[in-house]
Amino acid sequence: MFKRADRPLRPSALPDDPLKPVHVMTATSDAETGSTLASEPKGIGTVLTILFAFACGALAANLYYAQPLVALIGRDTGLAVSLESLIVTAAQAGYAIGLILLVPLGDIFENRKLILATMVLNLFSLAGLALLPGLFALFSMTLLVGITSVGAQMIVPLAASLAPAHKRGEIVGNVMTGLLGGILLARPVASFLAEHVGWRGVFGVSGLVVALILATGYFIIPSRQPRTGKGYRELIGSLGHLFVSEPVLRRRGLYHAAMFASFSMFWTAAPVILFREPFAFSPGEVALFTLAGVFGVVAAPVAGRLADRGHTHVGTMVAICLAIAAFVLAWFGQTTFWPLLLAGIVIDLGVQANLVLGQREIYQLDESIRNRLNAVYMTTFFLGGAIGSALASPLLETFGWTAVCLVGAGLPASALAYFLLVEREG
CATH class of the missing domain: 1.20.1250.20 (MFS general substrate transporter like domains)
Incomplete structure (x- = not known):
């Protein structure tokens, strides 16, 4: 018999060093998916919780930086006033695409590599938005920024999986505090930065922040390898079900x-x-x-x-x-x-x-x-x-x-x- 994955852990199961990656292996059978996870959560340290919260906030903020800047971006790129709101729409549309097509991959691919790879793509898209001229680059990079910002929604389930059941709500709440803080601070931060470094500089600064998180996460984000029999098409098709x-x-x-x-x-x-x-x-x-x-x-x-x-x-x-x-x-x-x-x-x-x-x-x-x-x-x-x-x-x-x-x-x-x-x- 497999153990239930949500059973509270003994204190001895928690990691001594919060900086040390925890290789998570669960033992939960999944009748609906035909998958098996070979691990039991070993806990999540304070440092990793803070990193997750900060990463979620930085990634989620990318969707909202443009909201107070659309007029400035439009004037700089020659975009018609009636079309300026499409800049924000592109980011939001990209996020919706990422939620459907990328986030479910966390159920079949090793979580650490998936999160880091998504953040690398986010970094390149932010760099493109900050450096590449023209309306095509503006909208294509904005769309890609939205798609790859869903890395935040891969981190939250990972945090929940690492947390023992009796503290899962607390851990998710702490990580979500960072995500929500990023959303709420994005608009005033973008307005302030744009006065000093311009609208492109806002996305350049965001890229630097993501790069810092990526470098840190490479060393301390733990591995979690799900095991599932589903292919990608079946995986996406299961969402409606x-x-x-x-x-x-x-x-x-x-x-x-x-x-x-x-x-x-x-x-x-x-x-x-x-x-x-x-x-x-x-x-x-x-x-x-x-x-x-x-x-x-x-x-x-x-x-x-x-x-x-x-x-x-x-x-x-x-x-x-x-x-x-x-x-x-x-x-x-x-x-x-x-x-x-x-x-x-x-x-x-x-x-x-x-x-x-x-x-x-x-x-x-x-x-x-x-x-x-x-x-x-x-x-x-x-x-x-x-x-x-x-x-x-x-x-x-x-x-x-x-x-x-x-x-x-x-x-x-x-x-x-x-x-x-x-x-x-x-």
Whole structure:
């Protein structure tokens, strides 16, 4: 009989030196995939956790650097104003492609080599974006940056696999703190750097950061070799089956799709009204406003610890209610700044907490398919975020800020209704 991979480990199984690579070998059979992992998690040290968090943040930030820079990039490259937003679209489209086509490879290829190879490609694409002239290079390199930034979504499942079951939520929460911090800091950091080194310099600096992480990771990221009988086509084809056959994965993906849609709607529409009267903010002041979201990173480790203590049910309700409350606050922010600022903090707290709670739940399903579980989960709510961003401008321009707040609150409210309908406290 094989041992269950989620059984808590003895203290003696943890590594003495957090810098020393841990070669993970599990012994879990997987009836759905016909695969076997030959290892049992040996733990994850503090240094490796910090590296994973930093790497996830640096890679995820690549998707958001262009958002405050599209006008500057457009002027420099001769891109029509009406097409400038396609720069961001290219990065997001690339990320979606990577989630579907690359992240599942973590279930069949050795994880360390896959992560490092993806980061090498990310480094080259960032260099191309910083150095190569012309619109074709701009869009092709931006697309490739998005595709290869999914290395972050290979790291999170690896961290979950290395962590003992009784600390899995805490470890995932800590790693996700770095990823979310990268997302939330990307916009203000890009605005600040662009004033000093130009928009190309922003991606050059990002490349230097990725290179540093790559060099460090080469020595301390542990090996993890999954064993599966699936080929690549069968692997990708199984993604849709997982969404249908795994109710926990499906529910958590849909909850967070609604949450992330409201999140994207808020952060797309709020800067627009700040540029207008009565606020008339400058781009720099709007960049400072976006820093409000940084407070949301504290929710990730707290949510992870709550999940480890068995409070996922209550935590999910609180997280969703925070998103609803954020838009109630935001409704008072059309002419007053402080409610809008508080709304930015509250919605980030709710969304980041719900993200980690969802990941903690899906990573408990089957460790041998964690990369595919993560790919389906991320793709599901990523599509929700795209819908939220797409709705923000038409709602604001046609019906006004009140409509944005009503729809923004309605999305998580629908998730809460679904949650109360189908979930039972365990």
